[in-house]
Amino acid sequence: MEVYKGTWMVKKGFAEMFKGGVIMDVTNAEQAKIAEEAGAVAVMALERVPADIRKAGGVARMASIKKIIEIMEAVSIPVMAKVRIGHMAEARILEELGVDFIDESEVLTPADDKFHINKHDYKVPFVCGARDLGEALRRIAEGAAMIRTKGEAGTGNIVEAVKHMRRVQDEIRKVVNMPEEELVKEAKDLGAPVELLREVKRLGRLPVVNFAAGGVATPADAALMMMLGADGVFVGSGIFKSKDPMKMAKAVVMAVTYWDNPKILLKVSEDIGEPMSGLDVNELEVRMQERGW
Amino acid sequence: MRLRIGVLGLQGDFREHVEMLNLIGVETLVVKLPEDLNLIDGLIIPGGESTTMGRIMENVGIKEPLVEKIKEGFPVYGTCAGMILLSKKVSDYNQPLLGVLDIEVERNAYGRQVESFEVDIKIESLGEKPFRAVFIRAPRIINLGENVKVLAEYKGDPVLVREGNILASSFHPELTKDTRIHEYFLRMVEK
Numbered sequence: 001m002e003v004y005k006g007t008w009m010v011k012k013g014f015a016e017m018f019k020g021g022v023i024m025d026v027t028n029a030e031q032a033k034i035a036e037e038a039g040a041v042a043v044m045a046l047e048r049v050p051a052d053i054r055k056a057g058g059v060a061r062m063a064s065i066k067k068i069i070e071i072m073e074a075v076s077i078p079v080m081a082k083v084r085i086g087h088m089a090e091a092r093i094l095e096e097l098g099v100d101f102i103d104e105s106e107v108l109t110p111a112d113d114k115f116h117i118n119k120h121d122y123k124v125p126f127v128c129g130a131r132d133l134g135e136a137l138r139r140i141a142e143g144a145a146m147i148r149t150k151g152e153a154g155t156g157n158i159v160e161a162v163k164h165m166r167r168v169q170d171e172i173r174k175v176v177n178m179p180e181e182e183l184v185k186e187a188k189d190l191g192a193p194v195e196l197l198r199e200v201k202r203l204g205r206l207p208v209v210n211f212a213a214g215g216v217a218t219p220a221d222a223a224l225m226m227m228l229g230a231d232g233v234f235v236g237s238g239i240f241k242s243k244d245p246m247k248m249a250k251a252v253v254m255a256v257t258y259w260d261n262p263k264i265l266l267k268v269s270e271d272i273g274e275p276m277s278g279l280d281v282n283e284l285e286v287r288m289q290e291r292g293w
Numbered sequence: 294m295r296l297r298i299g300v301l302g303l304q305g306d307f308r309e310h311v312e313m314l315n316l317i318g319v320e321t322l323v324v325k326l327p328e329d330l331n332l333i334d335g336l337i338i339p340g341g342e343s344t345t346m347g348r349i350m351e352n353v354g355i356k357e358p359l360v361e362k363i364k365e366g367f368p369v370y371g372t373c374a375g376m377i378l379l380s381k382k383v384s385d386y387n388q389p390l391l392g393v394l395d396i397e398v399e400r401n402a403y404g405r406q407v408e409s410f411e412v413d414i415k416i417e418s419l420g421e422k423p424f425r426a427v428f429i430r431a432p433r434i435i436n437l438g439e440n441v442k443v444l445a446e447y448k449g450d451p452v453l454v455r456e457g458n459i460l461a462s463s464f465h466p467e468l469t470k471d472t473r474i475h476e477y478f479l480r481m482v483e484k
Contacts, residue, residue: 003412010409013306013468014429017341017374020304039349041304041342076386076400077342078430100406100430123407250352257303257325257349264353 006123008145014078014101014125015146015209018042018232022222022253023211025049025236028067029074035239038249042078042101044234045071050107050154051237051276054286060108062090065097072099080127085292086112095124101146102126106291107153107236114293119143129213131164131289133171133200134190140208141193147206149230150289151214154237156278158215158224160289165212165228175201205229214289217242217275219255219268226259241276248272296482299324299333303349305341305374309467313475327355335368335482338375340429340465343400347378347389356391363393368458370478376461377432384435394459395438396451402433416445416453419473426452426464433463 004010021041026032027048035043047063048056062083072079078100083090085104090111094102104117106129119126120143129150130136136147149168151161171190175197178186183201187194199207212225213234222233233256235249242248251268258264281287300310302323314321314337322333330336336359338346350356363369371379371394379394386400403410409430413423426447434451437443445453445462453462453474460481466474 001412001414003410005408005410007411009411009427009468010429013427013465014406014409016306016309016468017429019306019308019341020302021342021345036344039345041345077344078406095407098405098407125406253345254349254352258353261325 011125011145012208015127018146018211019209020257021232022249022256023080023232023234024239024249025234026071026240029070031240031245032071032074032079034246035249036075036077038246039253040077040249041232042080043071043075044080044082044103044236045099046082049237049240050288051156051241052154053107054154060084062087062094062108065093068094068097068099082108083117084108085110086115086117088117091117091122091124091126095122099124104128104144106150106288110291116142116293119145127211129289129292130168132167132190133175134192135292136168136206136210137190137192137196137200140196140206144208146209146211148211148213148234150292151212151216152281152284153214153288154279155215155281155284156217156238156241156276157281158217158221160281161212161215161225162228164214164289165225165230168206168210169229172200172205176204216252217278219251219265219272222252223255223259223265226256232256237276242273244273248275295320296334296479297322297332298479298482299329299336301336301338301346301375303353304345305339306465306467307339310337310339310372310475313467313472317472317476317479319479324355326353327358330355330358330362335370335478337478338369338371338378339467340373340375343374343377344388346374350378351389356389360391360393363391363459366458368460368478368482369393370460370481372462372465372467373429373431376463379459379461382436394454394456394461395441396434396454396461397436398432399435400432401430402435403428403431406430412447414445414447414452416473418444419477424466424471424473425469426466427468428464431463
């Protein structure tokens with residue numbers, strides 16, 4: 001009886017289990033427990049939420065191991081953690097620690113300005129950010145078992161997340177309707193493997209789960225991303241930078257399940273308290289979305 | 294009358310179950326509201342996060358009517374998180390449950406995600422061909438009542454069980470192309 005661990009099926013399949021769910025950034029055990037109690041499908045263990053990373057400046061690295069362990073011990077749901085783009089050693093350390101998912105994330109300062117991690121080489125699954133279909137398929141080619149559109153993290157402004165999700169969906173629709181003979185050229189233009197483009201054409205969607213991220217601040221924002229075709233939502237600063245995190249977290253969870261039910265959306269939006277304050281993306285000093293190649 | 298099987302669509306891999314049911318020619322409905330339960334002849338509770346699904350079930354008022362129906366003989370099948378939700382008891386953790394299947398489970402008992410695995414197991418009632426079972430942060434059944442029938446085991450643990458109208462597996466057949474367990478459940482619904 002042969003047992004297979006860390007297979008593509010197990011990694012991609014795990015990501016499928018997150019669908020219709022909310023993954024919340026947390027920075028300590030107490031926040032992790034609030035997220036779990038509110039109905040998060042997983043938490044992202046961080047030193048600081050993106051809004052504070054933005055404020056702090058400097059080099060943002062993998063969270064301290066102590067912090068991640070504190071969070072892993074606090075909850076029964078899966079725990080994710082971020083590594084810098086291309087930082088194979090941070091990824092090996094987190095794999096050894098046993099985090100359930102690694103986010104090779106543009107929210108941290110990149111370690112490699114040309115290459116991402118070869119994610120096929122790890123037993124732990126990875127999620128990566130993307131702004132368009134080519135970027136998404138390059139990450140999948142490197143072994144990402146899950147994609148999230150980048151948006152612009154830490155802004156509480158949904159405009160970039162909308163732009164990226166629309167672009168990915170639009171490019172998928174184009175490929176679906178494209179005759180076979182045009183696929184190789186399209187692959188060249190997108191900078192993505194033609195085999196993956198064929199799979200997109202056959203499935204009518206990305207071959208892995210595609211979440212929305214980067215700017216979700218309200219239940220309505222979360223529902224909007226679901227309307228645009230997201231499989232689920234990451235909320236970074238939006239929960240714990242709001243006035244009443246528990247209320248906000250519960251409302252966002254309900255909004256992601258009932259995105260197509262205006263009655264329930266209205267009900268959960270009624271009493272959420274003050275959302276995080278937002279930033280104009282045209283006035284940003286750092287555009288995190290531009291990190292990644 | 295044509296049968297229709299619902300898939301609980303609050304969260305998780307419900308799309309994969311819908312696709313499996315479509316493969317075997319069954320009409321499906323994604324169930325999100327209590328009133329949807331009146332439109333179906335059986336229900337699959339998918340994999341996903343059991344704490345999330347349990348809490349949404351309570352919020353939206355689908356838990357009580359579903360428990361009532363199951364107690365009256367309504368056929369239901371739970372995979373992984375679905376099995377946890379059907380169970381009477383989760384050891385060491387307090388979360389909303391349907392509590393209709395007489396088993397006690399331990400969550401994430403095979404370890405964290407890096408320990409998730411696939412393996413061929415034997416399911417006698419489904420024939421000689423082995424079944425590729427995918428275990429993802431899977432729960433383990435640590436106690437079961439006398440009316441619970443074990444249909445498959447892995448290393449001595451029950452992994453596919455049935456108690457009357459309730460079927461549960463700790464693995465995910467919906468992630469494979471093997472439709473035999475879904476066909477088995479369809480036969481339960483047909484009766």
